[in-house]
Amino acid sequence: MARSTSLELRVRYAETDKMGVVYHSHYLVWCELGRTDHIRAGGMSYREMEAAGVMLAVAEANVRYRAPARYDDLIRVETTLTDVSSRAVTFEYRIHNAESGELLATASTLLVALDRSHRVVKLPADIRARLDASAGAEV
Amino acid sequence: MARSTSLELRVRYAETDKMGVVYHSHYLVWCELGRTDHIRAGGMSYREMEAAGVMLAVAEANVRYRAPARYDDLIRVETTLTDVSSRAVTFEYRIHNAESGELLATASTLLVALDRSHRVVKLPADIRARLDASAGAEV
């Protein structure tokens, strides 16, 4: 079964808007933080992946907003790698208020592997193996 | 049939990331610009709607990224209001490179009507009528 990782962050003033809550596009940045943290927990940071010539570009993003996040709230992002194929990966996210436990949003992103010339490529075997392990796939 | 509006913008340096292309969350901001422009074309600006006590909060956002946008590119956002119900509206977006015509992304957002206390409310009749007209619904 897929292992999930958990990251906490505090809402920045810069992330709020005049409605008094977090502007909706910032949740995608929080997903990026959750994903980065998840990949790092697998033993190779995303920075190292890029240095090795493999980039993961977001090809699809879906977010459902359930309750607002507010300035200075402590937020918990739970990230799960739910699917790994030869050229793409899917992450799912559950974003909570870490203090009240309230579920604020759920999201998923599909990312495709690109080489330095931004062409879609197969994930190299070593990176694929780490991602498969993260996703709990049988390897 | 739903009428679509078209807005042009130029990619800001601040919107790019180290991959050399526009960071994916900014497309949601471009959708906001398209939506604002669409509402204004209906004869009442979103600013006026908020001043009248009605806010539209994003409840769901979906984006499919097809080709990258780059610094200084001229971008065209085509916005269509595809559904209006008593308490919610759905907008769809097609984002192109305005010079080459290439389709860069498609997106949709579902927004719910809130009052000043952030409670879900029915759209007031006058605002509903304008939105219905924008959506091409028979009124």
Add this chain to the structure above:
Amino acid sequence: MARSTSLELRVRYAETDKMGVVYHSHYLVWCELGRTDHIRAGGMSYREMEAAGVMLAVAEANVRYRAPARYDDLIRVETTLTDVSSRAVTFEYRIHNAESGELLATASTLLVALDRSHRVVKLPADIRARLDASAGAEV
């Protein structure tokens, strides 16, 4: 003498630009984080200050960029409250790469106290006392 506080953060992908380094406006957000952390360390969070009706609005900001910050770098923001007057406060910041120790930027911001109607006001005595204590002023 003024006491300084220290905050660590990790550079987000979203904060980089096509030059491959952090886009310069984000340093002001990092200063905000340092300032928030500094105020919290004084015993009353900025969120509580706002709830009590006092806002601190940035009236002046100055940044000197000395070396670039890069994706995934661990950053340390040192914040000092260097001046408190009846209606304004000045914070100074030193931003380092936390791993190499390299100084990346120095900054200062002047903030004025506003009430809920956004009028410049005197800092209430209790808030002033906390800030004076942070600044190491004789009280």
Add this chain to the structure above:
Amino acid sequence: MARSTSLELRVRYAETDKMGVVYHSHYLVWCELGRTDHIRAGGMSYREMEAAGVMLAVAEANVRYRAPARYDDLIRVETTLTDVSSRAVTFEYRIHNAESGELLATASTLLVALDRSHRVVKLPADIRARLDASAGAEV
């Protein structure tokens, strides 16, 4: 005498914060837009400069905030190139509400010329000549 250029933009919802006004770091992005527009008016876009291997990195930024900008306001950024030296340029900005004429902020930025390896370099003669012409320097 230095020639100034003028650019208009409309405040995005994403640029506001919970105080109901534009968050202060976004003014630096507006300065970037003014600067880009100013350089383009000189006959060579900044994108072309980068393609030719010359980047301008912000080394210093100073902003004085005088009055708030609000959602949907039409903003006018007046940009002047006030100094050109062999390796650096200084731009100054006056940011107004375009409808009321009110001055909202003044700013200046010092930028240094970098090559593709991010080393400080002399501005190439052709670029220097264009910038000198923009700045109204005697050439």
